[in-house]
Amino acid sequence: MDIIVVRQGATDKEVRQVVKKLEGKGFKANISKGTERTVIGVIGDTSKITEEESNTFEALPGVEKVLRIIQPYKLASRSFKPENTLIKVGRHVIGGKKIQVIAGPCAVENMATLLKIAEEVKKAGAAFIRGGAFKPRTSPYSFQGLREEGLRYLAETRKKTGMPVVTEIMDPRDINAILEYTDIIQIGARNMQNFRLLQEVGSYDKPVLLKRGLSATIKELLMAAEYIMSEGNNKVILCERGIRTFETETRNTLDLSAVPVLKGLSHLPVIVDPSHGVGKRHLIPPMAKAAVAAGADGLIIEVHTHPENALSDGEQSLKPDKFRVLMNELRAVAKAVGREI
Amino acid sequence: MDIIVVRQGATDKEVRQVVKKLEGKGFKANISKGTERTVIGVIGDTSKITEEESNTFEALPGVEKVLRIIQPYKLASRSFKPENTLIKVGRHVIGGKKIQVIAGPCAVENMATLLKIAEEVKKAGAAFIRGGAFKPRTSPYSFQGLREEGLRYLAETRKKTGMPVVTEIMDPRDINAILEYTDIIQIGARNMQNFRLLQEVGSYDKPVLLKRGLSATIKELLMAAEYIMSEGNNKVILCERGIRTFETETRNTLDLSAVPVLKGLSHLPVIVDPSHGVGKRHLIPPMAKAAVAAGADGLIIEVHTHPENALSDGEQSLKPDKFRVLMNELRAVAKAVGREI
Amino acid sequence: MDIIVVRQGATDKEVRQVVKKLEGKGFKANISKGTERTVIGVIGDTSKITEEESNTFEALPGVEKVLRIIQPYKLASRSFKPENTLIKVGRHVIGGKKIQVIAGPCAVENMATLLKIAEEVKKAGAAFIRGGAFKPRTSPYSFQGLREEGLRYLAETRKKTGMPVVTEIMDPRDINAILEYTDIIQIGARNMQNFRLLQEVGSYDKPVLLKRGLSATIKELLMAAEYIMSEGNNKVILCERGIRTFETETRNTLDLSAVPVLKGLSHLPVIVDPSHGVGKRHLIPPMAKAAVAAGADGLIIEVHTHPENALSDGEQSLKPDKFRVLMNELRAVAKAVGREI
Amino acid sequence: MDIIVVRQGATDKEVRQVVKKLEGKGFKANISKGTERTVIGVIGDTSKITEEESNTFEALPGVEKVLRIIQPYKLASRSFKPENTLIKVGRHVIGGKKIQVIAGPCAVENMATLLKIAEEVKKAGAAFIRGGAFKPRTSPYSFQGLREEGLRYLAETRKKTGMPVVTEIMDPRDINAILEYTDIIQIGARNMQNFRLLQEVGSYDKPVLLKRGLSATIKELLMAAEYIMSEGNNKVILCERGIRTFETETRNTLDLSAVPVLKGLSHLPVIVDPSHGVGKRHLIPPMAKAAVAAGADGLIIEVHTHPENALSDGEQSLKPDKFRVLMNELRAVAKAVGREI
Helix, strand or coil: CEEEEECCCCCHHHHHHHHHHHHHCCCEEEEEECCCCEEEEEECCHHHCCHHHHHHHHCCCCEEEEEECCCCCCCCECCCCCCCCCEEECCEEECCCECEEEEECCECCCHHHHHHHHHHHHHHCCCEEECECCCCCCCCCCCCCCCHHHHHHHHHHHHHHCCCEEEEECCHHHHHHHHHHCCEEEECHHHCCCHHHHHHHHCCCCCEEEECCCCCCHHHHHHHHHHHHCCCCCCEEEEECCECCCCCCCCCECCCCHHHHHHHHECCCEEECHHHHHCCHHHHHHHHHHHHHCCCCEEEEEECCCHHHCCCCHHHCECHHHHHHHHHHHHHHHHHCCCEC | CEEEEECCCCCHHHHHHHHHHHHHCCCEEEEEECCCCEEEEEECCHHHCCHHHHHHHHCCCCEEEEEECCCCCCCCECCCCCCCCCEEECCEEECCCECEEEEECCECCCHHHHHHHHHHHHHHCCCEEECECCCCCCCCCCCCCCCHHHHHHHHHHHHHHCCCEEEEECCHHHHHHHHHHCCEEEECHHHCCCHHHHHHHHCCCCCEEEECCCCCCHHHHHHHHHHHHHCCCCCEEEEECCECCCCCCCCCECCCCHHHHHHHHECCCEEECHHHHHCCHHHHHHHHHHHHHHCCCEEEEEECCCHHHCCCCHHHCECHHHHHHHHHHHHHHHHHCCCEC | CEEEEECCCCCHHHHHHHHHHHHHCCCEEEEEECCCCEEEEEECCHHHCCHHHHHHHHCCCCEEEEEECCCCCCCCECCCCCCCCCEEECCEEECCCECEEEEECCECCCHHHHHHHHHHHHHHCCCEEECECCCCCCCCCCCCCCCHHHHHHHHHHHHHHCCCEEEEECCHHHHHHHHHHCCEEEECHHHCCCHHHHHHHHCCCCCEEEECCCCCCHHHHHHHHHHHHCCCCCCEEEEECCECCCCCCCCCECCCCHHHHHHHHECCCEEECHHHHHCCHHHHHHHHHHHHHHCCCEEEEEECCCHHHCCCCHHHCECHHHHHHHHHHHHHHHHHCCCEC | CEEEEECCCCCHHHHHHHHHHHHHCCCEEEEEECCCCEEEEEECCHHHCCHHHHHHHHCCCCEEEEEECCCCCCCCECCCCCCCCCEEECCEEECCCECEEEEECCECCCHHHHHHHHHHHHHHCCCEEECECCCCCCCCCCCCCCCHHHHHHHHHHHHHHCCCEEEEECCHHHHHHHHHHCCEEEECHHHCCCHHHHHHHHCCCCCEEEECCCCCCHHHHHHHHHHHHCCCCCCEEEEECCECCCCCCCCCECCCCHHHHHHHHECCCEEECHHHHHCCHHHHHHHHHHHHHCCCCEEEEEECCCHHHCCCCHHHCECHHHHHHHHHHHHHHHHHCCCEC
16 A cells, blocks of 8 residues: 655646556555545555656656555565564574674684684673674775685684684675685675675575664665565574764764664564674673663674774773673673573 | 864964964963874863863964863763762652652643553652643644643642652743742753753752753763753753654664763763653663663653543553553663662 | 554554544545555545644554644745745845845954944945854853843944844843844744744744754754744744754755755745854855855855954854955856846 | 873873883874873874774773874875866866766666667766666665666767766676776765775776765765775766755755865865755756855766656656756856856
């Protein structure tokens, strides 16, 4: 059911033209004449109307706007699949009662540091190790990551600790290396609408952690998930990581209301990245606890043994001892909302 | 300590002019010549430099910008007063270990409904009753509140239930009526920078609940608190109630990171209004729990016995039974973070 | 004509309840059952439905949302009054073919400086003198204006130069002084939703320059104009002065598209304030020219003889000689778009 | 010259640690002790300090923040290259006195329509033809473009009309086809921080039209240009196309102040896309004129012979007759600001 609002003062001929076009596409029109406006209800399966078809109606003379009532995403929507999606990675499940914690350094720097961090976060209760081998940096002169060497370190760490690996893909041409060494492929915020990359990761049977873009609406995040799922890969994990606003005290504004909104609109698991969300170390613990209280299915947290030497994001990395304290606090909050960690 | 950045290519004469002006105001200048830029450190108590004096430096030829290192608020800052401010209202304390809950209808509609709601929320554990007698409405044709009649209903409700009353002031000319009937004066988001109103409420010894403006930065919120405090009234309660962003799934974007940021920068109590923050009933419970987990000192929640008949904000009001369930859940979360409710 | 979208899975009983409520208010319901959604068209004069009544429908069980097709403002809308409103101030007309320029210092500082600036801007072609006597400052410690003394200087300047005076009101209690000394009352951005102040200036027959709030939508600006007009004062001049965004290179983001949007939706004159819009002196000329090319009916520009000593906004004030050059450039652009200056 | 602000209450040892680290990297430290704060000026060529090195200072105990005075972009900056960059494409120059107009349909649909549009816009005075062969669409179910077939139509149109071709690249794997058929490669707003794609187009000697991201700051846009230029390709054309804000009357908020800001910070040509900026047909002419008045070096405008049948963006496409009228109006505005079209 879509609705076409007719411009004030539109002629009968213009209205008939809209109706004729609708009927030509197999829909029925329900015309409601108000005292000031006329609106046309579109009867039929409007979910099949594409964005561009809808636009062609908006471009007709006499039409003020087209209101789409149907959600533009399907496979990602909870009305399509009412029960929660559970994503199995090794012996872990994302989206179930247990809240999963992914932790590790922003960037993979060398084998020893990575392994040390992995052992620390595992001891504290994290199930997954994260680390960037390909790094999207604002400046071309910044550290761009160890690339394939970094992927090998991650795989080695997985072998030694048993922790599944999460890492980011930036270029569809890296897909084979990423598939070989990794357990969950991350799509970063800046690539949330890199549609070719979404289609690429959608064509493999590998879980995808999809981060919300800096200024992406919730609907656009779900449409990005739809891009992946429409290629056949239903293993999508949504991630809120802060949006861009006018506020400058925090790096981004962590939109925790996105958690219950996404859980309502979609069956996909939703995790939160408080590290990028706030960008300041001392704000991470309160926001991690808040994320769990808001209903998140998981957390992704940056941890580094020597943040002051980290090649990236040191100011937003927790040290292992602080991470351990946080994990204990998270356990209490998780229990309070009927979850476990 | 302020810093003046000199424009690339500025002349020595221009730099000397800046230094002379600084010295004329009793400061010393520390000039650092870099290979590309020169910066001038201002030595002395720059906290006394007002905004407009700072601007006159920025307007000098040769000056690119003035960086102010000192926070522009003083009385509201934690460096001025390290320990938490506790605000006593009757037998209740805001800002202590106990998280205080303020509940009630958006607008006062009639005596019977108000009293019924007050009894319900009191039973569930709320300490304060809220209700608007003067309503700031976007449209001049919308219900503007019962005005003084509404204030009398609030006072009557306090008498019958013992609950202190929170209500909004919109006009300095209403101050006497508000002072007579109310326990906490609310400054609404749209009036956060109504500086005359801030000064008015600052000149009485009555607690003020100051809501963050729709697009106010955290610094501006603290400056608004400073306006009140500079008149002598230190009883300011800060309230995060959602900011305006591009996202449309929620009425506003509730910025929960503002809670730990404000608790770090200021000694004032911080409460959260999830009802206006999200604007949709089913999102209020998760965000209320998240607010407590993030460290809020209190919550202000809209409750109505018949939201579908409410004269304002019905779609974001909880019914008493849902509010009771929420209060129980909040107790568990509060306990998990070392607080009580 | 309003539209009520029914929640997916709503029961027939819920739909009937909505229809019954509509009929109880004198409307007819036009039900369209789609394959996935049902929508209810509301037939009748829905322009009389207030915001709160609309909300009571949204709060009904089974209702997902209410879409309002009717613009919420009436008196301010071009459909209510198709021809442009012309506002006469002395021998000048705002809203006609001639683009009017208001110029002067941010704040009135002393008689001599004000008069000097007025003479300079008059010579360059400005018709109106501006200057703040009551200043809304972010900090309570900043210069708050000369208050009534400043108003007297403005009146004296008008007497000597013949230029009508524009100045800001911050508090309804100052209305009599403002009315006595001024020709156009300015409502500042921070007071755009100070509804009591809007009603106050709406009850006199004095032109009002209404500035768009920092994060006000165009619809909210028009609703603020409606507040003034609903009290009987139709002489409202709308002013775009920059909105708050994430960009930090400019003080605000000047939304010039607001000019043609407002001219389309409303019959009121629209002027632009490039000084506050960008906040940096060298950006004012290009943006002033762009404003004229976009169709603005006027400009308000800060000019100061000694910006480096200005008590406020020196960094965004033009010196008289630059203002003179700009006025000449503006004449050429105005002519190119069929206007004059 | 960078500045390190020391946290209030930091110990002497912490300050010494910062100084030691600075000296270890070959810099000198200039310590200014204020009454409330200490700041450390960094003496030496700080332009060589990368983002991550800067972060490692921010992560040191005792450091509050690092203020970078040096612009992070170099090749793109006007201080690096003071004179305007002129980009030659065939017999046309972008960045000179003549304002260049790029026009055409949003998407290439078929040969006949494309050619017809090209002939029309050429007659009206446009120098370049635009058209998307690869289309970044929010929905995976929307028309994705004719791909290589579309590129061939563009090349054919160039052959018949002599107009150079502008088209978008979405995937580095398409680079060879794009290079073969096109004259200017467009990077779309959603790919502005697709760093691998930037590096790819940076490694060829082909002009790049780089669109500002939906929520990219001006600094980030210049850093994206730097990515391209750091690979050796200096032929970058910057394009303002509207940013995402809270306003919904327009599709985006066209930030025309970006034009003079970019012209000040960089030597690269700056063009404006009013079609995407506002998204509504009737707003395009006033904003195109405003862009020219603000100093734009060019415009990119969507034109379609049958917008109501366009497969994409019909509601924001001008018909050829309106485009012709606009071009005449633009000529007058260009002349008024000392340019030609």
